[in-house]
Every structure is written in C-alpha cells, then in structure tokens.
Amino acid sequence: MAAGSAPVPVIRTQGLGKVYSAGTEAEVVALKAVDLVIDRGEFVAIMGPSGSGKSTLMNLIGCLDTPSSGKYFCDGVDVSTLDKEALAGLRRDKIGFVFQGFHLLPRMDATDNVAMPLGYARIPHAERRERARAALVSVGLGERAGHRPNELSGGQQQRVAIARALVNSPPILLADEPTGALDSKTGEEILALFKRLRDDGHTVILITHDAHVAAHADRTYVMHDGDLHPQTDAEAAA
Amino acid sequence: MTLLDILRTAFFALRGNWMRSALTSLGVIIGIAAVIVMVSIGQGTQAEIDKMVSGLGSQRLDIGGAGGMGPGGARVAQGSRWSLNDGDVEAIRNEVPTVQYASGSLRGNTQVVFAENNASTSWQGVQDDWFAINDWQIADGAGFQANDYAGSAKPVILGETVRKTLFGEDSGIGQTVRLGRVPFTVVGTLKPKGQGGFGQDQDDMVVVPLETARRRLSNSQSMPPGAVQQISVGIDDARNLGSAQGEIEALLRQRHKIEPGAEDDFAVRNISQIVATRTATTNLMSKLLGAVAGICLIIGGIGIMNIMLVSVTERIREIGLRMAVGAGPRDVRRQFLAEAMLISLIGGVIGIAIGVVGALVVGKIGDLPVQLNAQVVMLAAAFSIGTGLFFGYYPARKASLLDPIEALRQQ
Helix, strand or coil, X not given: CCCCCCCCCCEEEEXXXXXXXXXXXXXXXXXXXXXXXXXXXXXXXXXXCCCCCXXXXXXXXXXXXXXXXXXXXXXXXXXXXXXXXXXXXXXXXXXXXXCCCCCCCCCCCHHHHHHHHHHHCCCCHHHHHHHHHHHHHHCCCHXXXXXXXXXXXXHHHHHHHHHHHHCCCCCEEEXXXXXXXXXXXXXXXXXXXXXXXXXXXXXXXXXXXXXHHHCCCCEEEEEECCXXXXXXXXXXXX | CCHHHHHHHHHHHHHCCHHHHHHXXXXXXXXXXXXXXXXXXXXXXXXXXHHHHHHHCCCEEEEEECXXXXXXXXXXXXXXXXXXXXXXXXXXXHHCCCEEEEEEEEEEEEEEEECCEEEEEXXXXXXXHHHHHCCCCEEEECCCCHHHHHCCCCEEEECHHHHHHHHXXXXXXXXXXXXXXXXXXXXXXXXXXXXXXXXXXXXXXXXXXXXXXXXXXXXXXXXXXXXXXXXXXXXXXXXXXXXXXXXXXXXXXXXXXXXXXXXXXXXXXXXXXXXXXXXXXXXXXXXXXXXXXXXXXXXXXXXXXXXXXXXXXXXXXXXXXXXXXXXXXXXXXXXXXXXXXXXXXHHHHHHHHHHHHHHHHHHHHCCCCCCCCHHHHHXXXXXXXXXXXXXXXXXXXXXXXXXXXXXXXXX
C-alpha cells in the first residue's frame, strides 16, 4: 500500500518474470523482468504476436498464475505470496475477464450468466439478478436479459460477457482478443463500448495481436520475446 | 456460494442432462431399494426367531424315544418306540440336582364336541410341572387339582382357539365336553400364546392329566403301562443345560441298562441349540443379503463416479470460466460434490419408496417375515448420501485441482 494520498496504481509490476519448466531442457523464459504501471481509468493495449509472452503476462495480471520472479501488486495487493483460494478471491474482487470465445454457459439465460460471479461473492440471489440486469442495461442489452446465449448474435454474446466482467465492479477489466471472433463492424462497436467504460472510470487492458484494435487504446505496449516496451511511432505507423 | 446456491446450481446442471442423471441415479435407486428389502427381511427373520426363543424358553430339554431297529431290521422314526416311562420322569426329577421341573407327556388328536359345536384338535396328557416348563398360564378356572392327576377324574383345560370354537364368548368353565366319546369337565382355560415360532397355532389344543389320558384317550395297543412319549425338563439356569443333558443321558442309560457303546433308546433334544443354529443361519443370510445390497450400492456409486468424471471433462471450460470469475478450488469441489450427492440423494429417495413398497410386496407374496421400521429408512438415506459423498469426492477434487489457464484453453 502506498503511503499518503498518492493514488495506488491498479497494476504495478516490478521485474516480473515467468519461466516454464525451470531447470529442465524444456525451459522456456516466457517473460523477462517486466515493469508496468497502469493507473485507474486508463485504456491500455498490450500488443504482440503469438508466442511473444503476452498470454503469460495476461495470466499474471489476471491473477490466474503466479510469477517466477519479481513482484506484482494488483490494486495494491502483493500477488506472489497468495495461494489458490486467495488468488480466486482476488480475481473475483479485482478483475473482470472478457475472452475471445465469450465463454457463456449455454444452459443459463443472459441474466444468470452475468450474475454468476456475484454468487462467489456471496451476494443474495435477488440482488444478484437485479445487479445483473443493471449491468446488461449498461452494455445496451436490457431487452435481451432473458435470452440464452444461442439466441444471441456474436456481438450480443460479447456484450453479455462484458456485462459479466462489469457486474462485480472490479477495478480492472482484462480483455483477451475481445474482437477476435467478431466481424469488423461488431468489433468496432465493442471497442467503442470499452472506450465508454473507460470514460466511466473503468481501467481497461486490451490484449491483442491486431494493431488496428490496439489503436483504439490510449497507450499501447508491445511484447516481443518476453520483453515489454512502449510502442514506438514507427510501430504505430506500421 | 451459499448452500442453497450450490444446490440450485447442481440441480440446473443435472437437469441440463436429465436423461443421463436419471440413468445414473438408477444405480443408487436399485442399491437403496435392495438395502431396504434385504434389511427388512433380515430383521423380520431375526424377530421371528426371537419370538420362537421366547416361546420355547431357553432352559429346557426334551427327551423323546429314539428310533432304531424295528422288527425285520427296518429303521423306525425317532419317538416311535415306548422306551420312556413314569419311573424315568421321577428319577430325573429326583436324581439330577439342576432339574427344577420334569413332566412326562402323551399326545394325540381328537374331536372335541360341545352341544352342536365341535373342533378337531390335539390333546396333551401332562403332569403338573408341564405348565411351568412351557410357561402356560391359566386364564379362567381353577386348573387341575392334585388329585386330578390320579387318573380317575376327567378334567380338561382348553386352549384359547378351542374355547372360542366351542363356547364363543363364554369361558365354558364347569361345562361338559366330549373328547371323542369320553365326557370331560372343563376346569380351566389357558392364556393365549398366539402363533408359535414355526407358524403353528399354539392355542389349538386341550390339556388333560397324564394318567387320565393314558386310560381314556390313548388308543395305542402296544403302549406298555406307565409309558410316556416325551419327558420335558426345566433346568434351573440356562448355563447348566449342557451338564444337565449329560447327567440325564447317563441316568437314562443306566436305568435302561444300555451297554457302553450301544445305541441309546432315547434322544435328548436341546431346543436352545436348535434355535442357536437357526440364529446363526439367519445371521449368515442377513450378512449375505447385506453384501448383495452393498454390492448394488457400490455399482451405483461407481456409476456416479464415472458420470461425474465425464461431466468434469465435458465441462472443463465451464470450470475454467468459473475459476476465472472468482470460484476457488473449494467452490468448484463443492459444486461437483453437490451434483454427485444430489444424484444419489434423489436416487435414495426414489429407492426408499421402491424399497418400502418392495418389502411389503415381498412380505405379502413371498411369504417371508418382513420388518420395516424408521431405522431401516434412515440407514438407507444415510447410505445414499454416503455413496454420493464417497464416490463424488474424487471427481470433485479432480475438478478443483484444474489449472484455470489450461481449463480455459480447452475447446
């Protein structure tokens, strides 16, 4: 925790590194000493080709994994010392995930899909449905609350997924190729939604391999062979 | 998640694949129904034996005539020779210290007639101790007096079934009934004992003094004077049964002048031994039935485990997603455990219903003693929950140990 009145960055990493199969011949250094600071209300894109280590970085930022070296403070909490239960609690309270494949549960309607994270936060059933409906309204899907995923278009399904990520009011919204499964027009709509969420004070981190998508963000970082650096003008122009 | 949430989630997950869930719980249904039917039969049989034990008493020995070689070398049945007599009864009573009661007896069948009513029944000719040995109590009337046993009087005591046939609501005390052609005076009625351990009606008989029976009722031409068919002996303590049996055997061999090594002309039966054998048999049967029920439950449980493992594999992406949005290993484990337990609990409830009906049907049609009680049902319910818990734990644990990154990556 930072002292005084200085705002705590939602994400701060210090020399964050990840090594898979350490000490064996199959050893892979996926992430090399990454320092990254993201403040509340920023819209940041992390770009890179597949194999560059951006998935590893996302898993670490998303508290799905723990680092091999360095430190990660997620909204001020040191992640490296936490066990699986505590990590799950941190994901529940701090992070909203949006996936490329939407990951909606087909047997539930949109409201129940959105309400699901609240169950793990031990929110009463009635309040859950209420908050889920409010989240659906905020992504422009108030009318579709009772529909099942297979009755919705791809763009609508992704909106449901974003509503699910928002329902717990987490400080971090982590989107992994959120437009990857959508046509370009629908993709633009989703990106516009992220910008609006940023304007409402949410922190959005967008992980993508697509420069056009990354261009919507306020700041873009590029991953390359496990190194993270801010995007240069040349890269942006490419 | 609260318990209600967990159950609701589990219910919806099972309903999503209801055919599979129903087939899976069928294993538990069969297992639990089997447990109920088997345990009911086991308990019923044991209760039957207990009743038999209490009816026979555990402190008695019965001595009958032995079989042996008849004329022409043909074997004849036990008790068909007149080898026992009044002298043996007196000797046993007087010379074996642990003997408390001894009574010789004769028996036969007869028609009992009163006015226009008649009953076909059996008679027992007995001595005074017979009532104590067999725990017969007089319900009405004075019973036999000391001089009734001399043989000249003709008193009779009626069993409840015979009394009801002849007299309906009346006790019949003081009335004259005919046993065959011989008139007897009713001096008492016996308190009813109901059905015996072998299913016979114990109250369907009349009792007369031994000597009277000998003179008036026995129609055996070959019967020597003073002979008895059977000697019943009451021992002072159940622990002395074995030693008393030995002493009586030695005494009778001596009295009957049987050479060492020669075959006895009498047989001592220890009924409590017979009962003990039957109890052991029943216990074995109960264990076998229990094993069958247990195997059914294990098969049902393996079915649950199998389907839960399939379910974990199928829903690996769901598990990954739930973990990503904040479900900890504990939440995931509970959810899958709840599904397994819900399957087995639903199976248990249906199985209990089928088992109770089945036990009643088996009791009615199969003519087996069946005893149903709340404990059996509780036991079955506990078994069904236990099955779900035991066989659901491994798949649930497997789900909880999944790595969310790997699980999310699955297509």
